[in-house]
Amino acid sequence: MELHEPELREVPVTAVLAALADDVRLQIVRALAPGGEHACGSFEFGVSKATRSHHLKVLREAGLTRTRIAGTTRYVRLRRDELDRLYPGLLDAGLTAPARPQ
Amino acid sequence: MELHEPELREVPVTAVLAALADDVRLQIVRALAPGGEHACGSFEFGVSKATRSHHLKVLREAGLTRTRIAGTTRYVRLRRDELDRLYPGLLDAGLTAPARPQ
DNA sequence: GAGCTTGTTCGACGATTGTCGAACATGGGT
DNA sequence: ACCCATGTTCGACAATCGTCGAACAAGCTC
Numbered sequence: 001m002e003l004h005e006p007e008l009r010e011v012p013v014t015a016v017l018a019a020l021a022d023d024v025r026l027q028i029v030r031a032l033a034p035g036g037e038h039a040c041g042s043f044e045f046g047v048s049k050a051t052r053s054h055h056l057k058v059l060r061e062a063g064l065t066r067t068r069i070a071g072t073t074r075y076v077r078l079r080r081d082e083l084d085r086l087y088p089g090l091l092d093a094g095l096t097a098p099a100r101p102q
Numbered sequence: 103m104e105l106h107e108p109e110l111r112e113v114p115v116t117a118v119l120a121a122l123a124d125d126v127r128l129q130i131v132r133a134l135a136p137g138g139e140h141a142c143g144s145f146e147f148g149v150s151k152a153t154r155s156h157h158l159k160v161l162r163e164a165g166l167t168r169t170r171i172a173g174t175t176r177y178v179r180l181r182r183d184e185l186d187r188l189y190p191g192l193l194d195a196g197l198t199a200p201a202r203p204q
Numbered sequence: 205g206a207g208c209t210t211g212t213t214c215g216a217c218g219a220t221t222g223t224c225g226a227a228c229a230t231g232g233g234t
Numbered sequence: 235a236c237c238c239a240t241g242t243t244c245g246a247c248a249a250t251c252g253t254c255g256a257a258c259a260a261g262c263t264c
Contacts (some may be wrong), residue, residue, distance in 0.1 A: 008238055018121035019115045024224085025216045041240060051223055072240045087199065089191010097115035097189065100140035124252085143210065144253045153253055155212055174210045 008082050016087070017023045019062035025055045029064065029078065033095050037068065037075035045047040110165040110184050118189070121164035127157045131166065131180065135197050139170065139177035172199050 008016075020026060027045050032038060043052055056076060059065045064083065068075045083091050110118075122128060134140060143199050145154055158178060161167045166185065170177045185193050 013196055014123045014128060016127055017119050017196065021119035023116055024222085026116060039240085047128050047222085048224055049241070050225075050243085054222075057242085058145035072229095074241070086117055086190075087195035089189070090195035094119065094196075095193035126252085149234085149252085150254055151211070152255075156252075159212085172210085174259095176211070 001098075003069070004061055005066055006061065006063050008079065008086050011063040015062050016064065016090070018059050019064055020090075022055070024051070024057075025059055026094055028055060028059065028076075029085060029091075030077065032065065032078040033080070033091070035078070035080070037077045039060055043057045060062075066073060105169050105171070106163055107168055107204075108163065108165050108180065112199050113163075113165040115189075117164050118192070119164065121160050121166055124157070124160075126153070127161055128196055130161065130178075131193075132197060134167065134178065134180040135182070135193070136178070137182070139179045141176060142176045182187060 020029065021062050024047055028043055031043060037041075040052065040056055041049070043050070056065070056067075060067055060076075064079060065076050066079055068077075078091075080091065122131065126149055127180075132176050133145060141159055142154065143151070143192055147154070149157075158167070162169055162178075166181060167178050168181055170179075180193075182193065
């Protein structure tokens with residue numbers, strides 16, 4: 001299985017921003033933010049697993065996450081260091097903002 | 103004429119991010135970034151004026167810009183201070199990144 | 205008032221996006 | 235070998251988005 005994990009600097013900024021501009025994906029990023037690996041199946045955000053798989057693909061191809069395959073499960077982690085180096089503050093903007101206004 | 107210019111904290115982060123996740127709008131923001139007011143018509147980015155008007159509306163309703171009406175022309179400016187206070191680093195991420203990778 | 209300039213609004217269109225169930229692939233267990 | 239668990243991929247669908255030309259609105263100038 002080939003996983004497409006682009007270099008962050010090769011991803012257009014608009015693609016990174018677009019990847020973060022979705023509620024479900026932002027929830028995934030929030031869950032990933034404290035660090036460590038999470039199994040894909042551990043994300044329970046009220047969408048089907050097809051949809052979840054789609055969102056994880058968007059995040060990965062935008063250079064936001066990295067995925068490790070172990071047997072049948074896949075572990076995802078945030079590329080925080082790279083993100084913070086290339087776009088300092090961007091991640092924090094999405095993380096610290098209230099999920100919903102007010 | 104009523105212009106809808108929401109409080110920034112009342113705008114979902116995803117809306118702010120989505121507003122920035124477009125090439126034309128990012129070019130507008132870049133042009134606005136140095137400061138000062140720009141007439142709407144001063145943006146020449148290869149789109150029709152209908153499309154430009156649409157993008158400026160998206161930016162305004164996402165809380166990114168403020169518009170002053172003077173006669174038949176409208177002057178737009180970036181809400182930089184508010185943006186930087188609420189989402190430090192977010193604007194810079196979009197501004198400092200190369201328009202196109204490489 | 206006539207005409208020009210600036211900008212918005214109104215369909216319309218094609219493309220993209222988020223969502224799902226179903227089918228498929230893969231790698232354990234027993 | 236068979237089943238089960240974990241994920242991906244494949245249509246399909248509705249909704250949203252970016253785009254345009256045409257029509258409209260409002261204000262300036264002569």
